[in-house]
Amino acid sequence: MNYTSTRNNTLSVSSSFAIANGISTEGGLFVPTDIPKVSGDFIASLVPMTYIERARKVLSLYLTDFSAEEIDADTFGAYSTGFTHEKVAPLTNLNGNVNVLELWHGPTCAFKDMALQLLPYLLTGSAKRVSDGKEIVILVATSGDTGKAALEGFKDVPGTKILVFYPSEGVSAMQKLQMTTQKGENVGVAAIRGNFDDAQTGVKTIFTDKSVRELLEKNGKAFSSANSINWGRLVPQIVYYFSAYADMIASGQIANGDKVNFCVPTGNFGNILAAYYAMEMGLPVNKLICASNANNVLTEFIETGRYNRVRKFHTTVSPSMDILVSSNLERLLFHLSGDNSEEITALFTALSKDGEYTVSPAMLEKIQSVFAAGCCDDKETKKTVGETFRDFNYLLDPHTGVAVNVYNTYRKNTGDETPTVIVSTASPYKFSPAVLEGLGEEFSSEDEFEMMSALNKASGVPAPAKLTELKGAEPRFTNICDKEEMEGVVLSMLGL
Numbered sequence: 001m002n003y004t005s006t007r008n009n010t011l012s013v014s015s016s017f018a019i020a021n022g023i024s025t026e027g028g029l030f031v032p033t034d035i036p037k038v039s040g041d042f043i044a045s046l047v048p049m050t051y052i053e054r055a056r057k058v059l060s061l062y063l064t065d066f067s068a069e070e071i072d073a074d075t076f077g078a079y080s081t082g083f084t085h086e087k088v089a090p091l092t093n094l095n096g097n098v099n100v101l102e103l104w105h106g107p108t109c110a111f112k113d114m115a116l117q118l119l120p121y122l123l124t125g126s127a128k129r130v131s132d133g134k135e136i137v138i139l140v141a142t143s144g145d146t147g148k149a150a151l152e153g154f155k156d157v158p159g160t161k162i163l164v165f166y167p168s169e170g171v172s173a174m175q176k177l178q179m180t181t182q183k184g185e186n187v188g189v190a191a192i193r194g195n196f197d198d199a200q201t202g203v204k205t206i207f208t209d210k211s212v213r214e215l216l217e218k219n220g221k222a223f224s225s226a227n228s229i230n231w232g233r234l235v236p237q238i239v240y241y242f243s244a245y246a247d248m249i250a251s252g253q254i255a256n257g258d259k260v261n262f263c264v265p266t267g268n269f270g271n272i273l274a275a276y277y278a279m280e281m282g283l284p285v286n287k288l289i290c291a292s293n294a295n296n297v298l299t300e301f302i303e304t305g306r307y308n309r310v311r312k313f314h315t316t317v318s319p320s321m322d323i324l325v326s327s328n329l330e331r332l333l334f335h336l337s338g339d340n341s342e343e344i345t346a347l348f349t350a351l352s353k354d355g356e357y358t359v360s361p362a363m364l365e366k367i368q369s370v371f372a373a374g375c376c377d378d379k380e381t382k383k384t385v386g387e388t389f390r391d392f393n394y395l396l397d398p399h400t401g402v403a404v405n406v407y408n409t410y411r412k413n414t415g416d417e418t419p420t421v422i423v424s425t426a427s428p429y430k431f432s433p434a435v436l437e438g439l440g441e442e443f444s445s446e447d448e449f450e451m452m453s454a455l456n457k458a459s460g461v462p463a464p465a466k467l468t469e470l471k472g473a474e475p476r477f478t479n480i481c482d483k484e485e486m487e488g489v490v491l492s493m494l495g496l
């Protein structure tokens with residue numbers, strides 16, 4: 001299995017090369033040249049398996065230059081101890097044929113752990129094969145959850161350094177505390193004055209800057225990325241779509257071969273893109289429903305074919321979805337274009353130059369045959385959190401609240417009664433203030449930990465120990481920089 005670039009389809013590299021490098025030198029993203037196909041028997045074989053066994057089966061189709069023993073060791077390291085639920089990614093029935101796939105039982109209580117607990121293993125193995133012993137420098141731009149999950153995954157991993165940039169006003173108090181108190185000798189965290197897109201653009205610029213690259217190379221270092229532009233972030237996420245489907249077969253909710261919907265709260269388009277790969281591999285999917293908050297650039301795109309990032313940026317109660325440039329969409333469009341890297345280069349050059357692009361009617365038709373889309377604002381999100389708790393005694397975080405709201409509207413408007421999985425991306429305790437408001441609870445304190453106990457009292461749902469134990473922890477990282485200063489921060493952390 002080889003990988004090519006969305007902006008240069010003549011390239012052909014191994015999965016190790018794609019993972020170790022993160023992004024292609026001309027700015028494109030690595031994608032598989034042929035998406036592997038699986039049979040109904042393959043899916044049936046997953047049903048009695050553990051999550052780790054399912055992960056081994058799916059990953060081995062993509063990581064063909066990894067040995068079976070390596071994949072066994074990597075998946076065991078990632079998923080055997082860090083998750084507090086024995087099923088790793090359990091499926092909970094919400095009501096009737098609507099289910100919630102809980103992806104937040106990892107060490108940082110958000111779905112990013114599903115990939116970022118595994119990525120350090122994939123990346124260090126890849127680097128051994130293709131980067132001859134260079135120290136890997138991970139640069140991360142985060143809208144809140146990636147940063148902490150990446151820090152936790154890479155902390156004290158030999159041969160790596162990690163530096164995280166987050167928008168100073170764009171993350172929740174709990175997210176900020178999680179990052180600024182991070183332990184580990186090889187980690188750094190900096191706030192930037194700007195939003196997530198500024199952080200992401202800054203990281204991409206440093207990444208593709210030739211002189212910085214050469215400076216690192218001279219010093220025995222090489223950049224890589226833990227953002228969802230890295231193939232090593234995406235491939236672990238394909239697993240849980242198969243896992244959820246296998247669990248629905250196991251519970252008797254569907255027969256093997258029946259179609260299901262997945263509704264995914266979306267920001268950078270990584271999570272829902274993994275669902276698309278699962279579908280292309282042969283997982284029976286009816287619709288992929290893309291749920292957005294007030295930053296509804298994807299809703300408009302899927303409905304009209306016009307992607308326009310020039311619009312007001314909203315800071316919402318679902319901050320991990322406050323994104324106007326959804327990087328992974330580039331991969332979807334590449335596949336739908338028939339691997340046409342010239343067309344993709346033209347679209348994304350237009351996006352950075354003019355702030356927008358419009359896809360062809362043929363491309364739009366293909367998108368709409370697979371994807372549905374919807375959005376809701378903070379008020380509707382909180383209302384859905386409250387209603388879902390009252391009706392089904394199930395506590396949603398605001399990101400999952402967006403997904404449930406969008407799904408409810410979709411179902412009402414279309415009459416589609418296909419069994420559905422709502423992808424739940426964070427513990428409600430990462431966003432206690434918004435969840436409390438959704439429940440209609442009065443609270444006077446600004447203290448994150450008092451709000452957590454108020455939420456615990458109101459809901460009866462236990463708070464994750466990983467969050468309660470942060471109480472009283474001293475922040476280690478308090479620096480804040482302008483986006484123009486990001487490169488300097490990186491070089492000074494590396495001592496260059």
Ligand SMILES: *Cc1c(COP(=O)(O)O)cnc(C)c1O
Nearest residue numbers: 145267268269270271320425426
């Ligand atoms: C990152 C994140 C999302 C968005 O996922 P994408 O892969 O960027 O689309 C949604 N919810 C939470 C809680 C997240 O951390």
